[in-house]
Amino acid sequence: MRLAELAHPRQDYAYAFLDAFAKRELRRRLLKAVAIPGYQVPYASREVPLARGWGTGGLQVTLALVGPEDVVKVIDQGDDQSVNAANLRRFIARMSGARTTTDTALATLIQSRHRIPEEMLGPVQILVLQVPYPEPLARVEPSFARARELHADAEYGQVWLGLYEDLVRYRTPTQGADYPVLVHGRYLMAPSPIPRWDNPKLHQAQHLTLLSAGREKRVYAVPPFTEVRPVEFSDVPFEVEDQRGWADWQTGVRHKFMTELPQADGDCRYELSDRDYARKRAAGLPTQPTYYNEEGRFYHPGYLAPRTPAERLERLLHGSPDDLPA
Amino acid sequence: MAYVAARGGEAAIERAEALYRRLLGPLDPGLVKGLEQALPHLLDRVMSEGSLYAPELAALALAQTGGDLYEAVLLLRAYRTTLPRLAYALPIEPEVLFTVRRVSAAFKDIPGGQILGPTLDYSHRLLRLGGLQSDVPPTVPEPVSAENCDFEPQQVPFVADWHRQNGLMPPRPTDPTPGPAIPDLTREPLLFPAPRAQRLQALSRADTGGVLALGYANMRGYGAIHPTVNEVRLAYAEVRLQHPATGAVFSAGRVRYAQAEVLTKFRPGPDGKPTLELGFAASLGWNEVKLIAAAMLDAAMDLPEPHPAHTEEFVLSHTEPVEASGFCIHYKLPHYVTFGSDLDALRKARAQAVAEQEASRSAEVTE
Numbered sequence: 032m033r034l035a036e037l038a039h040p041r042q043d044y045a046y047a048f049l050d051a052f053a054k055r056e057l058r059r060r061l062l063k064a065v066a067i068p069g070y071q072v073p074y075a076s077r078e079v080p081l082a083r084g085w086g087t088g089g090l091q092v093t094l095a096l097v098g099p100e101d102v103v104k105v106i107d108q109g110d111d112q113s114v115n116a117a118n119l120r121r122f123i124a125r126m127s128g129a130r131t132t133t134d135t136a137l138a139t140l141i142q143s144r145h146r147i148p149e150e151m152l153g154p155v156q157i158l159v160l161q162v163p164y165p166e167p168l169a170r171v172e173p174s175f176a177r178a179r180e181l182h183a184d185a186e187y188g189q190v191w192l193g194l195y196e197d198l199v200r201y202r203t204p205t206q207g208a209d210y211p212v213l214v215h216g217r218y219l220m221a222p223s224p225i226p227r228w229d230n231p232k233l234h235q236a237q238h239l240t241l242l243s244a245g246r247e248k249r250v251y252a253v254p255p256f257t258e259v260r261p262v263e264f265s266d267v268p269f270e271v272e273d274q275r276g277w278a279d280w281q282t283g284v285r286h287k288f289m290t291e292l293p294q295a296d297g298d299c300r301y302e303l304s305d306r307d308y309a310r311k312r313a314a315g316l317p318t319q320p321t322y323y324n325e326e327g328r329f330y331h332p333g334y335l336a337p338r339t340p341a342e343r344l345e346r347l348l349h350g351s352p353d354d355l356p357a
Numbered sequence: 358m359a360y361v362a363a364r365g366g367e368a369a370i371e372r373a374e375a376l377y378r379r380l381l382g383p384l385d386p387g388l389v390k391g392l393e394q395a396l397p398h399l400l401d402r403v404m405s406e407g408s409l410y411a412p413e414l415a416a417l418a419l420a421q422t423g424g425d426l427y428e429a430v431l432l433l434r435a436y437r438t439t440l441p442r443l444a445y446a447l448p449i450e451p452e453v454l455f456t457v458r459r460v461s462a463a464f465k466d467i468p469g470g471q472i473l474g475p476t477l478d479y480s481h482r483l484l485r486l487g488g489l490q491s492d493v494p495p496t497v498p499e500p501v502s503a504e505n506c507d508f509e510p511q512q513v514p515f516v517a518d519w520h521r522q523n524g525l526m527p528p529r530p531t532d533p534t535p536g537p538a539i540p541d542l543t544r545e546p547l548l549f550p551a552p553r554a555q556r557l558q559a560l561s562r563a564d565t566g567g568v569l570a571l572g573y574a575n576m577r578g579y580g581a582i583h584p585t586v587n588e589v590r591l592a593y594a595e596v597r598l599q600h601p602a603t604g605a606v607f608s609a610g611r612v613r614y615a616q617a618e619v620l621t622k623f624r625p626g627p628d629g630k631p632t633l634e635l636g637f638a639a640s641l642g643w644n645e646v647k648l649i650a651a652a653m654l655d656a657a658m659d660l661p662e663p664h665p666a667h668t669e670e671f672v673l674s675h676t677e678p679v680e681a682s683g684f685c686i687h688y689k690l691p692h693y694v695t696f697g698s699d700l701d702a703l704r705k706a707r708a709q710a711v712a713e714q715e716a717s718r719s720a721e722v723t724e
Contacts, residue, residue, distance in 0.1 A: 050439055052544075073546035078434040083683030085690065108694045115690055117366035145694040163684070174670055176549040202709035207699035226698040246680045248546045272701040290693055291700070304694060 047094040047127040053077050057095040057250070061241060064252040069214025070182070071165050076248040086119055088245030089142045089161035093123055096157065097140060101129040104138035109146040109288070109304035116144070133307045136319050145208065147229040149287045149305045150319035151330070152238035154255060160223040162244035165251065167211040167221040175247075187219050190262055198267060210269070215258045220251060227261075228271045228288045231329050232322045234259040268336030275327060275338075277301040282312045286327035381423045392416040401613060401642025402426070406678045407433025408543065408562040409440075410612050410641045427682035434679055438543065445536020447597040447606065449614065449639075451514050458591040461516050463620060467588075469513030474591060516588040517618055517635055526633045527626055549670040556658070556669060560651040561640045564678035571672055572650025575657050580664025582657050584619040584636065591615045591643045612641055617648035621656045634659065 045051065053075070060074040079087050079094075086107075097103060105120040107113035111133040119142060124131050132138050135148040144161040152158060168178040171189035181187070190211060197205045204210075208224040212233065222230055223242055233240060233253050240253040253259060261269035277289045280300040287308065289301040303309035311318050322330055329335050337343045378384075393400065393416035403415045407430045414433060422428035458474025461467045473479075487493045520526040534554070542558040551559070560568065575581055594614035597606050616639035626632030636656025638648045657667040665671060675681060 044439060048439070050441070052441075053438070056544075073548055075544050075546055077438040077543075078431065078679060079438075080432075080435040082431060082686060083680045084685075084687030085683060087683075108691050112366045113691060114366065114370055118370050121367055121370070144690075145692075163687075174549075174668075175674075176670055201706040202713070203702065203705045205702050205706065207697075207702045208695040224692075224695045224698075226694055227701075228698075246684055270705075272698055273705065274701075288694075289697075291697055 044126065047097055047123075048079065049077060049091065049094050053091075054095045057091060060250050061092065061095070061252065064241070064250050065239070065254050067218070068254055068257045069212075069218030069220040069251060071179075071218075071249040071251045073248055074250050076245050079245070081119075081122070083246045084163065085115060086142070086144060086161040086245070088243035088247075088250070089144070089159045090119060090122070091245060092159045092241050092243040092250065093140060093142045094126065096159075097123060097127045097129050099128050101127070101139045102137055103127075103129050103131050104133060104135065104141045104307075105131075105143070106141070106146060106148070106306075107144040108290070109148075110306045112306065133310075135305075135307060145224050145226075146288070146304060147225055147232045147322075149303075149308045149321045149323070151322055152236065154237045156238045158238055158240045160225070160240060160242045162221065162223045162242045162249070163246070164209065164224075165221055165242070165244040165247050165249040167219045182218060185217065187213075187262075190219060194262060194264070198264075204269075211262050213260050213262065214253060216260075218251075219262070220253075220259075222259075226272055226288055227269070228274075228323075230259070230261055230269075231271070231331070231334050233257075234334060235331060270338070271335065273338075274301070279303045279309065279312075282309060284309070284312050286323050286325060287321065384420055389413065389416045389420050392419055397613075398643065399424075402565055402644055402647075403429050403433065405640040405642040405644060405647075406430045406562055406564060407437065408558075408641075409433045409437040427678060431679050431683070442541075442544075444598050444601075445539075446609070447599065448533050449594050451518070452512050453595050453597065454512065454590075454614070455593040455611075456511050456513050456590055457593070459511075459513060459588060460586075461588045462586040463516065463588075467516050468519060469511060472511065472513070515618075520587075520620075520633055526635060527628075547673065549673075551669060551673065556655070556673065557637065557639065559673045559677070560638050560655060562678075563647070563651065563673075563676035564681060565644060565647040567676035567678070567681065568647050568650045568654065571666060571676065572653050575653055575664070575667055576650075580657060580660065580667050582619075582621045582636075582653065582660065584621050584653050584656060586649060587618040587620045587635070589615075589617045589645055589649060591645070613643050615640055615643045615645065615648055617645070617652040619649070619652045619656055 047054075049057070056075055060072045064070065064072045076088065077091065079090055081087050081090060093103070103120065103123050105111065105116045105123070107116035110116065111120075120131050123129060123142075135141065135150045135152070138156065140157050140159065141148065141152070142159040142161070147158065166175055166178050168181055168190065171193060172178045172181060194204060197203070208226050209221055210227045210230055212220050212222050212230060214220045222233060235256050235258065236253070237255055239255055241250065242252065243250045263269040272288070274289050275286070278285045279287075279289065279302055282303070284303060288304045290304045292300040292302055294300060303312070308318060320330075324330070337346050393412050396419070399419065400412050400415045403419060403426065404410050404412065407415065407418070409415075411433075414436065415429070418429040418432040421432065456472065458476060459469070459472045461471065487496070517526060518529075521528050539554045540552045542555045547555055547559060592614050593611045595608040596610050596612060598609050599606050616637070619636040621634040621636065623631040624634050634656055636652040636654070636659075638651030638655055640648060654667060654672050657663055658669045658672060660667070
C-alpha cells in the first residue's frame with residue numbers, strides 16, 4: 032500500500048469553494064437567522080472569486096448549503112440567462128458538482144437577484160436572495176451601529192414618519208422595490224430589491240427564504256409560515272405595481288410581473304419577467320400553481336387590499352376573508 | 358434593448374473573457390518575475406490591500422489583470438481567504454526591525470538618528486527621457502552591497518517610546534494580547550465601535566486612494582486634528598514564530614514592513630493628566646502616503662465627536678477597496694426590475710397630482 036493511495040486526491044479548493052471553517056461559521060449564523068426571523072445576523076463574509084456587490088452574499092449562502100444532490104437555479108431580474116446569473120450558476124456547478132436547472136419546479140436551491148419566481152415554492156425548496164442594502168433603516172439612519180440600537184428597541188417611528196411624509200407630498204408611497212416589511216410583528220426587514228409584487232410571496236410562505244448581503248456582512252431569514260407585513264397605514268393600504276392592463280407580447284399572459292420594453296416608435300411592449308415561466312407558458316407545458324392567479328388575485332385572500340370597486344364592494348358585503356392559506 | 362445584448366449566458370461570458378485575455382497577451386513566468394522585480398512599490402500596495410504578503414502571487418495577480426489594481430487585490434483576497442491560519446507571529450519590536458528609513462518631524466534629531474534611506478522625497482521629478490532612447494546606454498544602478506554602501510539597516514527605538522519614558526504618553530502595555538485572542542477582521546464581522554485591533558487591520562488593508570481622500574479632508578480642516586508626524590518608518594521585519602514543541606523562537610522570513618505615527622494636540626489621558634494622543638497605522642509593504650493618512654484618521658476617529666466623515670464607521674466602511682470597487686461596478690448589472698418598480702411609483706404619484714389639479718379646477722368651476 033502506498034501513501035498516495037490513502038491520501039485524498041489533490042484539490043486546489045475545498046468542496047464548494049468555502050473552507051470548512053467558513054461554512055461552519057455561516058451555517059451557525061444561518062441557524063440564528065432562522066431562529067430570529069428578520070433579524071440581521073452579522074457574519075464574516077469571506078471574499079469569493081466574484082466582485083463584491085455581484086451576489087457574493089447570496090453565493091456564500093448557496094455554497095454553504097449546496098450538496099452534490101442539489102439542483103440549483105440562479106436568476107437575475109427573473110432571467111436565468113442574464114450574464115451574471117449564468118456566471119454564478121457556472122461557478123456553483125463547477126465548485127460543487129450540483130446539477131443546475133432553469134425550471135423553478137425542479138430546483139432545490141434557488142439563488143435570485145431582485146425577483147421571487149411566479150410559481151409557488153414548496154416546503155423542500157430554499158430561496159436565497161442577494162441583498163445590496165440589508166438595513167431597512169438606512170434611509171433614515173445611515174449608521175449601522177445606530178440602526179442596530181433602533182432595531183433592538185423596535186424603534187421604527189422614523190420609517191412611519193417617512194411614509195407619512197410621502198403621502199403628504201405625493202399622495203402615494205414613493206418606495207418602488209425593496210419595500211420594507213415587518214417580520215412576525217417584530218423586526219423591520221429589507222426584503223431585498225424585489226418589486227412590491229413579490230413582497231406578499233414572503234408572507235406565510237411554505238419555503239425558507241435566506242437573505243444575504245456579502246458586502247455589508249449580514250444574513251437574515253424568513254422561515255416558512257412567518258407573518259410578513261408591509262409597512263402600511265390601515266387607511267392607505269400597500270399596493271403592488273399596477274400592471275393590470277399589461278399582457279406579455281409573446282404569450283398574452285396577464286397578471287404576472289412584467290418588464291417594460293421601450294420600442295423605437297415610442298411605444299412599449301411588455302414581457303414576463305420570470306423567463307422560465309414564460310418559456311413553459313409559450314411551449315404549452317404544465318406549470319405549478321402561481322402566487323397570483325390568472326385574474327391577478329393573490330393566493331392569500333385579503334392580504335392585499337381590494338383594487339376594483341367590485342372587489343371593494345365584495346369586501347364590504349362579506350368582510351375581510353381570513354388570512355390563512357387558501 | 359441593451360440588456361438583451363447582455364444576455365446569451367455562458368457562451369457570451371466565455372468569449373468576453375477570452376477577448377480580454379487576447380488583448381492582454383500571454384501570461385508566463387518571465388512576465389511575472391519581471392513585474393516582481395520592476396514594480397516593488399506597486400506590489401507592496403497590492404499586497405497590503407490584498408492582505409496577503411506574497412510578492413510572487415501579487416505579481417501574478419497584476420499580470421493576470423493587466424495592472425487593474427482592484428481586480429488584482431480581489432484576486433489575492435479571494436485566494437487568501439481559502440488559506441488556513443497556521444500560526445501567529447510574535448509582535449514586531451523595534452529591536453527586531455531592520456530599519457532602512459525613518460524620519461521624525463517632531464524633533465530635529467532623535468535617538469538613533471534621522472535616516473533618510475531609499476526615497477524619492479528630495480529628487481527632482483523630471484522624466485528621465487533618456488530611458489526611452491535606445492542609442493543612449495542604459496543607466497544601470499550599481500546593486501547595493503556591503504562594499505559600496507556605508508549604510509546598514511539599523512535597529513533603532515520608536516520615537517513614541519521616548520515620549521513614554523518622559524511621561525508624555527501612557528506606557529505601552531507590557532503584556533501583549535496573545536495571537537489567537539486578537540480579533541481577526543478576516544474571520545469575524547466588523548461591528549462598530551470596533552476593537553482597536555480590527556480598526557488597525559482595516560486601515561492596514563484599506564484602499565490607498567480612499568484613505569488618502571478622507572485623510573486629506575482632515576488635513577485640510579474638516580475636523581482637523583493638527584497633527585505632527587512623530588515617525589515614519591520603512592523596515593524589514595523578521596516574521597518570528599515560536600516553535601510549537603521546543604518553544605524556540607525562529608524567523609520564518611523577512612517582510613517589508615512600514616508604520617507611521619502622528620501626534621495630536623494633548624488631551625486628558627487615562628490618569629486624568631493631559632497626554633499626547635498617538636495616531637498609528639502599519640502595513641506590510643511600504644506605502645508612506647497611505648500610512649500617514651491612515652495614522653491621522655486613526656487619531657481623528659478617536660476624537661470625542663469626530664467630523665461625520667471621520668467617524669470610525671464612515672472611514673472603515675468606505676475605504677474597503679474590494680467592497681467599494683465591487684459595489685461601484687455592480688451598477689453595470691441590469692436593474693430593470695427595480696427601475697420598473699420605481700417607474701410604477703412615479704406614474705402613480707403623477708396620476709395623483711393630475712387628479713388633484715383636476716379636482717381643484719372643477720372646484721373653481723363650481724364656484
